[in-house]
Amino acid sequence: VLSFDAYFEEEVPDKNQELYRIRHCKIYFYLEDDTIQVIEPLVKNSGIPQGTIVRRHRIPLPPPHEDQFYTIDHFNINTEVIFYARRYKIIDCDQFTKNFLRKMGVRLNTPASRPDDPYTKERQKVLDSMNPLRPYERIDTLKQFLEHDGQVLRFFCVWDDPESMFHDPRELVLHYYLSDDTIDIKEILPVNSGRDAVPLFLRRDKLPKYAPTGLYQPGTITSRTVLNVLGNLVGNKGRYILDNRKTGAVHQEFYKDSDLKIGAVINVWGRKIMLCDCDQFTKEYYRTKYGIEDFTPVPYKAPPPTKPEKTFPPYTGFGSEEDSLCSCMGLLLKPPQKDFKKFMEKDRNGMESNILRFVAKFITDSPIDKDRKFIISYFLSDDTISVFEHIQQNTGILGGKFLERGRIKKPGQELFKSEPSEYFKAQDLFVGARICFHGHNFLLVDADEYTFNYMEKHANEFSMANIGVILKKLKDIAEPRSREIRQVFAAADPEHSKVIEYDPFRNLIVSITDEAFSEHEIITLGRYYGVRDEYEMDLHFLLAVAQEQLKKNSFENFEQLSAVLIYNDREKCGVLPGEVCRTICKSFKLPLADDNLQALLTMCEDDHKQVEYKKFVDGLNWRQNPIPAFQTIKVPLKNEDDRSGQPPSLPVKGIKYLPLLDDLFGEEE
Known part of the structure; x- marks a missing residue:
């Protein structure tokens, strides 16, 4: 919409005071349909109808071109247009209209001056020269309230009370309300100060600068001053005249926002209070309104006294250390807090046991104890350890539970001391570690597959399993x-197969590092670069194992599982990516191990590595497609004699040493 400022002259034939009248108006040109609207702004007490002069529509040109309409080309500054025999003088336009006309290629004329209406000027002179018989004093605080309601300046103050016994400074907070220029003050009472807690140090009101000044008679301080009082007239109605000069009025000066600044001392009814600091809103307010940039606070707080270090008595030997320590923390005895979050995260969940199991043996020269085997289990949920002894026949040793589950202290610590003891952590247990449990020295010689996988998965916590x-x-x-x-590695591979056995590989690493590597670190290298045994699994055998597992756990939601897989198949092609199928199976809490589930998904893939989910679900459905009972295939166990040797057995055929050498020294030219 283009907006033009214009005016037109209107003759006034019936009045002697004025011969013509100048009326200012706005001309709006709508670009969407070339319509025009003329509006006259309302003038107070004009006595003539104002508002819309010409409603919005297309206006024809004056004769003899009344068959055509006004367009954008007919408008410019300092030109005249005729609407229905009334001549409008365009004197200016807004900035948007100027920019638009310039883009259209219109050369704008110089803006014309805006003439004044002679009758309006004469009338304004008469109004300015008139004084009211009864001067009315308008006291309007609504504008200030609407602009600044809810805006409060906050200053941090200090009052050095000279009458107090110890002359201690008292901290105060001053609030200045911008809506009505009132002030209230609150006192900050420190803990155990001995003072009475009161809601306000000073209630909200305007604060005079020169107080106290004595008491005034009632009616002395008023917002208006009465000049004279006349007697009662008809109807017992009193009459009065206001004194616009306020003769004899008492003028009080109150604190304004301009009087408050950091470092200033204000008088609060005879008490000298220093403003020491303010909040961020107050700083921004003074920076914007008064241009103040220096808000350096005045130090008023004494440095806090050094907190005495809490010392605890030594452990008494009764109960656990944590339980005895809780009796020193407060008057009400409470049991020691347990790490519930860690317990929920690391407790047994489905196939995740969160238990690290190691095979250990005694470090001793006794021929009886030398061949004893132990299973050390570390529970990640509460950092407890249990030890079971492997039962061996005809040894004279009973076997079974060797050590009750619990936290175990590290050896070499004083028993009766104030500091908490150190306990064995998961990072202290690894293959090759030498540990002492209550005077029994163990050597960890092996671990189960879950332990190796867990430590390699959380390599940032276990440096012994961090390949980097x-x-x-x-x-x-x-x-x-x-x-x-x-x-040396090439000599260990005379057949040039690029693979060497684990035992020669371990011996080479030990000779290269001069036994600086632990057994667990060598195992991690072997597992990372090893060639694992690949068992050719029959799909029929895998499905039989899976159906047996599903039947034991009473899993029957095959229809829902199939419906969700079909829903995720947007293209209805009967196949889905393996990762999507695995995620859906996990959401249904399918009671299958990760490796078994992955093997089943892999065997149900087509040529494009997409899983045929209907074949997968039908194979698992033990209700409709049961597989006959099968004989369990027994995998040969590790030889017990191999446990006693230093290098543990691994499910790898050999070690690919060339990738290891390339990672260490770069590719050989």
Whole structure:
């Protein structure tokens, strides 16, 4: 919409005071349909109808072109247009209209001056020269309230009370309300100060600068001053005249926002209070209104006294250390807090046991105890350890539970001390570690597959299973002898198969590092670069195992599982990515191990590595497609004699040493 400022002259034939009248108006041109609207702004007490002069529509040109209509080309500054025989003088337009006309290629004329209406000027002179017989004093605080309601300036103050016994400074908070220029003050009472807690130090009101000044008679301080009082007239109605000069009025000065600043001392009814600091809103207000930039606070708080270090008595020997320590923390005895979050995260959940199991043996020269085997279980949910002894026949040793589940202290610590004891953590247990449980020395010689997988999955917590840390450590040791080490590995592979057995590989790593590597670090290297045994699994056998597991757990939601898989198949092609199928199976809490589930999904893939989910679900459905009973295939167990040796057995055929050498020394040219 283009907006033009215009005016037109209107003759006034019936009045002697004025011969013509100038009426200002707005002309709006709507670009969407070339319609025009003329509106006259309302003038107070004009006595003539104002508002819309010409309603919005297309206006024809004056004769003899009345068959055509006004367009954008007919408008410019300092030109005249005729609407229905009335001549409008365009004097100016807004900025948007100017920019638009310039883009249209219109050269704008110089804006014309805006003439004044002679009768309006004469009338304004008469109004300015008139004084009211009864001057009315308008006291309007609504504007200030509407603009500043809810805006409060906050200052942090201090009052050094000279009458107090110890002359201690008292901290105050001053609130200045911008809506009505009132002030209230609250006192900040420190803990155990001994003072009475009162709601307000000073209630909200305007604060005079020069107080106290004595008491005034009632009616002395008023908002208006009465000049004279006449007697009662008809109807017992009194009459009065206001004194616009306020003769004899008492003028009081109150604190304004301009009087408050950091470092200023104000008088609060005879008490000298210093403003020391303010909040962020107050700083922004003074920065915007008064241009103040320096808000350096005045130090008023004494440095806090040093908090005495809490000392605890030594452990008495009764109960656990944590339980005895809780009796020193408060008067009400409470049991020690347990890490419930850790318990919920690391407790047994489905196939995740969160238990690290190690095979251990005694470190002793006794021929009786030398061959004893132990299973050490570390429970990640509460950092407890239990030890079971492997039952061996004809040894004279009973076997079974060797150590009750509980937290175990590290050896070499004083029993009766104030500091908490250190306990064995999961990071202290790894293959090759030597540990002492209550005077019994153990050597960890092996671990189960779950332990190795868990430690490698959480490599940031277990440095012994962190392949990046191990490679960096090995590189720092072996890099100066890179050529010699390559020749040693090549000599260990006379058939040039690029694979060596684990035992020669372990012996080479031990000789290269001069036994600086633990057994667990060597196992991690072997597992990372090893060639694992690949068992050719029959799909029929896998489905039989899966159906047996589903039947034991009473899983029968095959229709819902199939419906969700079909819903995720947007293209209705009968196949889905393996990761999507695995996620859906996990959401149904399918009671299958991760490796078994992955093997089933892999065997149900087509040529494009997409899982045929209907074949997968039909194979698992033990209700409709039961597979006959099968004989369990027994996998040969590890030889017990191998446990006593240092290198543990691994499910790998050999070690691919070339990728290891390339990661250590770079690819050989």
